[in-house]
Amino acid sequence: NAGVMQNPRHLVRRRGQEARLRCSPMKGHSHVYWYRQLPEEGLKFMVYLQKENIIDESGMPKERFSAEFPKEGPSILRIQQVVRGDSAAYFCASSPEGTAAFFGQGTRLTVV
Amino acid sequence: EDQVTQSPEALRLQEGESSSLNCSYTVSGLRGLFWYRQDPGKGPEFLFTLYSAGEEKEKERLKATLTKKESFLHITAPKPEDSATYLCAVQANQAGTALIFGKGTTLSVSS
Numbered sequence: 001n002a003g004v005m006q007n008p009r010h011l012v013r014r015r016g017q018e019a020r021l022r023c024s025p026m027k028g029h030s031h032v033y034w035y036r037q038l039p040e041e042g043l044k045f046m047v048y049l050q051k052e053n054i055i056d057e058s059g060m061p062k063e064r065f066s067a068e069f070p071k072e073g074p075s076i077l078r079i080q081q082v083v084r085g086d087s088a089a090y091f092c093a094s095s096p097e098g099t100a101a102f103f104g105q106g107t108r109l110t111v112v
Numbered sequence: 113e114d115q116v117t118q119s120p121e122a123l124r125l126q127e128g129e130s131s132s133l134n135c136s137y138t139v140s141g142l143r144g145l146f147w148y149r150q151d152p153g154k155g156p157e158f159l160f161t162l163y164s165a166g167e168e169k170e171k172e173r174l175k176a177t178l179t180k181k182e183s184f185l186h187i188t189a190p191k192p193e194d195s196a197t198y199l200c201a202v203q204a205n206q207a208g209t210a211l212i213f214g215k216g217t218t219l220s221v222s223s
Contacts, residue, residue: 004155033210042116043156043199045210056210091155101211103148103155 002027004094004104005074012110013082021077021107025094032075033101034067037089049075082111114139114204118214125190125221133185133217135200143203145183146211147176150197159185159198190221 005024013019025032034046045059049069060067064082069075079086089108093101115138125131137145144163148156160169162178169176173194175186185198197218201211 006155031209035211035213040215042215043201043211043213045212048210059210095209101146102158105155108153 004029004092004102006092006104006107008107009105010108010110012112014112015083016081019079019082019086019109021079021090021092021109023075023077023092023094023104025075025092026102029094029096029102031095031097031101032069033093033095034075034077035091035093035103037091037106039088043091046077079109082109084111087111114202114212116200116202116212116214118198118200118217120217121215122218123220125187125219127191127221127223128189130186130188130190132187133198133200133219135183135185135214136181137183137200137202138181139202139204139212141205143205145178146201146203147174147183147185148199148201150199150216156199187219190219192221192223195219195221 007022032049035043037043047060047067048056052071064080066078087110089106091103091106093103095101117136119134144161146161147159150156160176165180167178173188177184197216199216201213
């Protein structure tokens, strides 16, 4: 039973480019969460999705960030026109019922 | 405001030297408290969930306990492979299902 799969593991983007981060939840899990971890900061909630629905996006910046979890395929976190402050580790977590969340290995985004 | 505070920020132990990590929380209503372990460059690894005051859970050298205001992660006779950052998180009734994390305690165990 594979765990939560995230790719790419490392992503380098120039300022102004777009970043797309992908997350495949564990088999049987229909709840997906995205968190961001900045250097010296704790993990911060960004968005919670179920298939084809955004349930809670209260932690998502209002501009440039979007997320989706289509009927088929992985969940995508999209960051448009990246800035240096977007450099962080982005983690995806999944759960079967919205309880304990199991995390992927993360995508480390570096904006140069 | 819901908040989680972990102490100490860093802890150095000798192999076999038992100790405890603290997680204090302020939430509008606790749905669950979670402990994770995170190794450098990796994602958090789930350890325990506690739901009510007085509850305890154990796994190998780790034991987690919960009161109405805080949780402790007790490490008995630690080994160097226990070195990691330990994260505490709470799920509050009014925060949906999102977890609110503390900044973690970085544990180093030397032989």
